[in-house]
Amino acid sequence: MENVKIVGCGYAKAQVRVWNEDLEKIVETSDAWIQQRTGIQSRYITKDENTSDLAYRAAVDALKDANMEAKEIELILVASATPDHFTPATSCLVQEKLGLNGEECTALDINAACSGFVYGLTLASCLLEKYKTILVIGAETLSKIVDWTDRNTCILFGDGAGACIVQQSTNKKMFTYTKSTGDVEGVLKGAGLPIKAGLINGEKNYGYLHMDGKEVFRFALKAMQESIEKVCEQAQILPKDIDLIIPHQANIRIIRHVAKKMQLDEDKFFVNLEEFGNTSSASIAIALACAKEQGKLKPGMKIVLAGFGAGFTSGGVYLEW
Ligand SMILES: CC(C)(COP(=O)(O)OP(=O)(O)OC[C@H]1O[C@@H](n2cnc3c(N)ncnc32)[C@H](O)[C@@H]1OP(=O)(O)O)[C@@H](O)C(=O)NCCC(=O)NCCS
Known part of the structure; x- marks a missing residue:
């Protein structure tokens, strides 16, 4: 559907602001190198909140921005590469936190890594014929899968969540x-479980983000x-x-x-x-x-x-x- 508008958006910062100087203490790097090669000065890292907690806070912020009550949401899409669990879906946990259990609301997760929010909006625009108000969230706790001894990757990533609410529109377009x-070479991949259980080959490491x-x-x-x-x-x-x-x-x-x-x-x-x-x-x-x-x-x-x-x-x- 092309006639789509965003009626509210919001975000949630993770609890701890970590500066480049803080990372100098754990890997061989410098604030100057990170700023020059990436532009990054800081990132927020979660202390005890998981992806669904950040997603929930972003959703509440978006609802406030839209001046809307949670019960109006008919579909929740959560894009994440670092969900709380393989299952249940993070979107279901957000649904529960928003108090929407038992209501006419459906929840679904998407994993398209850093393109996740764009994929979420794409899906939402296709599904607006069926669901009147859709909450689209992008949420991550990448700190769970970052190897904090790898300076090539750990300086880049942060945790957080953003959300928006979409509805059909009479005068605004979305394309x-x-x-x-398929990245068969594994140029950029996150943690995964080994196919063969430790019982067979002793493999225990779930792996970190590799890039x-x-x-x-x-x-x-x-x-x-x-x-x-x-x-x-x-x-x-x-x-x-x-x-x-x-x-x-x-x-x-x-x-x-x-x-x-x-x-x-x-x-x-x-x-x-x-x-x-x-x-x-x-x-x-x-x-x-x-x-x-x-x-x-x-x-x-x-x-x-x-x-x-x-x-x-x-x-x-x-x-x-
Ligand atoms: C990761 C990235 C910042 C590295 O920058 P780069 O200019 O390509 O740097 P290189 O990998 O060539 O590394 C240059 C040197 O800096 C070193 N280096 C790497 N990370 C470093 C760090 N954090 N601090 C200091 N030195 C570092 C390398 O070891 C290398 O040293 P060497 O020349 O002695 O081998 C850059 O390649 C990048 O941003 N890529 C895209 C990553 C991305 O966007 N990922 C997410 C996609 S969704």
Whole structure:
């Protein structure tokens, strides 16, 4: 469905702000290196909240922004690569926390890594014929799967959640684009359980996040540009006509490369990765809510969200504010 509007958005920060200087104490790195190579200065890490707790807080914030009661939500979509459990789904836990048990509400999880929120909005736009009000959340506790002895990855990621509420619209359009390609080489992969139980081969390590940074960087440049162009085609506008781009907050150098390649003003890109780091599925959702909080979203603006991540997955959303 194309006639879709966002009626509220919100976010939740994890409890502890961890600065680059704090990481200097645990791995061989420096604040200067991290800032220069990534643009990140800090990230928020959870102390005792799990993904569903952050997701719930973001949902409450979005409901407040929409001036809406939880009971109006008919579907909850949670995008996460770090759910509380394999099962039950994090969305079901959020449903319970929102007090929606027994109500006419359905809950479903999505895993598209850092593209998760874009995939969530895409699914929501397809499902609005059936569900009138959909809560889309991106939520992560990546600190659970980050190897805190690996300086190549641990400096990049943070925890957090962002949420938005979507409904059908009479005058606003939303266009979406998604793409997935099997990453059989394992260029970017999270923790997994071994196929053979420890009983057979003694394997116990569930594994941590693993990443080939340079390969991911190359993929990200192409994926972000492609996602922006694909949704612009659908909206019948040129990328230069977009008022604000909210990209996945992975690395400022990725954003700058894309801006330069597409000949777009860097100011068109909303950036908050210096504060939050890369929060995967939550990144674009948090950025959207922060942009709103900072008064950067004005009625009638043409906004494009662009994500990429493990899978590989990528995608974009064009929306009108
Ligand atoms: C990870 C990333 C920041 C690394 O930056 P880079 O410029 O490619 O750096 P390199 O990997 O070439 O490393 C350069 C040197 O810095 C070192 N280095 C790596 N991490 C470091 C750190 N945290 N602190 C200090 N030095 C570090 C490397 O070991 C290497 O040293 P060497 O030259 O002696 O071998 C960058 O590749 C990146 O952002 N990739 C995309 C990652 C991403 O977005 N992932 C999520 C996708 S959803």
